[in-house]
Amino acid sequence: MKISELILPPLIGGFIGWLTNYLAILMLFRPYRPLKIGFLTFQGVIPKRHWEIAKALGELVEEQLLSQRELIELLTSEENKQLFAEKILLAVKEKLSTLFPVLPEYLRQIVIRTLLNYFKNELPSVVNKIILSLETDLQNKVKIGKIVEEKVLQFDLKTLEKILTSLMxxxxxxxxxxxxxxGFIIGIIQVMLNIFLK
Incomplete structure (x- = not known):
């Protein structure tokens, strides 16, 4: 048996095995658009199912990671209500400090302090109304799954390929x-079979 008959089958098998897997990985993404060759149409698995992937990711995020209910609970927590109240009070304070420029300073400060105290007393009620309004808007308008789906669909396929290939x-x-x-092992088995069957 020639040396080439011993070496070539494992090398060719290894190359074919590597090339097959390389092409299979490449075909996950490419071609990006359907490519017709005769009766056959070729398109990468991910581009072909881009819409389904986006929908599945949207559902996953909404059902498993951050549901609409969890988002509402996060926004309506006492901690966030307090934060909203502080931000609103700060904005009101800044606005009031620019008002009444014609009044003498001591009188202006009295007016501002009085208005601020009144506003502080009313603030919890105002914040609750804002939160309630936000909660209603979130329930009616914000669909987390849909937002994720739309974002994934906006991904450029080349960018998506780069992201996924760099991650994996x-x-x-x-x-x-x-x-x-x-492929190399199959080539060795083929050589061994050739030797034993001769």
Whole structure:
């Protein structure tokens, strides 16, 4: 048996195994748009199912990560109500300090202090009304799953490919190498079968 008959099958098998897996990974993303060759149409798995992936991600985020109810609870928590109240009070204070420029300073300060005290007393009620309004708007208008879905659909496919391949670079390399190793082993088995069957 020639040396080429011993070496070539594992090398060719390894190359074919590596190439097959390389092309399979490439075909996850490419071609981006449908490519017709005769009766066959080729398109990458991810571009072809971009809409389904976006929808599934939207549902996943809304159902498992951040539901509308959780968002509302987060916004309507006592801690956030207090934060809203502080921000509103600060804005009112800044606005009041610019009013009544014609009044003498001591009188102006009395008016501002009186208005601020009145506003402080009314603030919890005002914040509750704002929060209630926000809660209603969130329930009626904000659909987290839909927002995520739309954002994913806006992703440029090249950008999406770069993101995914950079995240899975090591794993994808292993898949390519594994294909080469399997092909090489099959080539060795083929050589052994040729030797034993002769």
């Amino acid at each position: 670079k090591t794993e994808l390399s292993y898949i390519e190498v594994f294909g080469g190793v399997i």
